[in-house]
Amino acid sequence: MLTTALALAGALTYDSSRTRIYQGTATVLFVSQNYSAPGAVAPLQPSDILTDIELFQGQDVYVSAAKYLGQPTPHPIVAELGTTNTASVSVHSPNAAFAARAANAFAEAYIKVTQSQFILAHQGLESQLQQQITALQSQVTGLERQISSAT
Numbered sequence: 001m002l003t004t005a006l007a008l009a010g011a012l013t014y015d016s017s018r019t020r021i022y023q024g025t026a027t028v029l030f031v032s033q034n035y036s037a038p039g040a041v042a043p044l045q046p047s048d049i050l051t052d053i054e055l056f057q058g059q060d061v062y063v064s065a066a067k068y069l070g071q072p073t074p075h076p077i078v079a080e081l082g083t084t085n086t087a088s089v090s091v092h093s094p095n096a097a098f099a100a101r102a103a104n105a106f107a108e109a110y111i112k113v114t115q116s117q118f119i120l121a122h123q124g125l126e127s128q129l130q131q132q133i134t135a136l137q138s139q140v141t142g143l144e145r146q147i148s149s150a151t
Contacts, residue, residue, distance in 0.1 A: 019094050020094060021092050021093070021094055022092070022093055022094070022095065022096035022099045023090050023091070023092050023099055024090065024091045024092075024093070024096070024098075024099030024100035024101065024102055024103035024104070025088055025089065025090045025091075025103050026088070026089045026103040026104050026106065026107040027081070027086055027087070027088055027089070027107075028056075028086065028087050028088075028089060028107050028110060028111075029085060029086050030044060030048070030049055030052045030085045030086065030087065031044075031085070032044045032048065033114075033118050034048075044085050049080055049085065049087070050080075052087070052110075052114075053078045053079075053080065053087060055110070055113070055114065056076070056078045056087070056089065056106070056110050057075065057076065057078055060109075060113045061106060061109045061110050061113050062075065062106075062109075064109035064112060064113060065102065065105040065106045065108075065109040068105045068108065068109065069098075069101065069102060069105050073091065073093075073098075073102045073105070074091055074092055074093060074102070076089045076090060076091050076102075076103065076106045077089075077090045077091075077092075078090075089103050089106050089107055089110075090103060091103045091106065
């Protein structure tokens with residue numbers, strides 16, 4: 001009985017002296033940025049979710065979150081929630097408030113990074129389309145000149 005009491009007292013002493021670690025968690029909904037037809041958004045595939053999770057854990061998102069927080073931060077743990085288009089983002093820290101801010105910072109950074117990538121991709125497409133329009137306008141102008149000189 002005395003041995004059990006000493007073991008319990010020792011365990012409680014050890015537990016109260018160790019650093020507590022808190023977890024901050026945010027939830028993110030992944031949305032498709034792919035179109036199957038004009039105005040029709042293609043549904044996300046399982047590979048899209050995995051790609052988004054990898055992007056979430058990538059350097060661009062980490063740097064953006066750390067910059068927002070003003071200090072280095074532990075890398076997040078990102079996990080898909082079941083078979084949904086959502087994921088939880090968790091950050092562990094001895095400071096509860098920092099853990100919560102960091103989880104939210106990673107969620108915000110992911111959104112900013114993916115928005116930026118989406119905009120850049122569409123600007124590239126817009127530039128390609130503008131080049132094609134310009135080339136077609138040139139062809140039309142050339143054909144109009146040929147028609148006008150033939151008549």
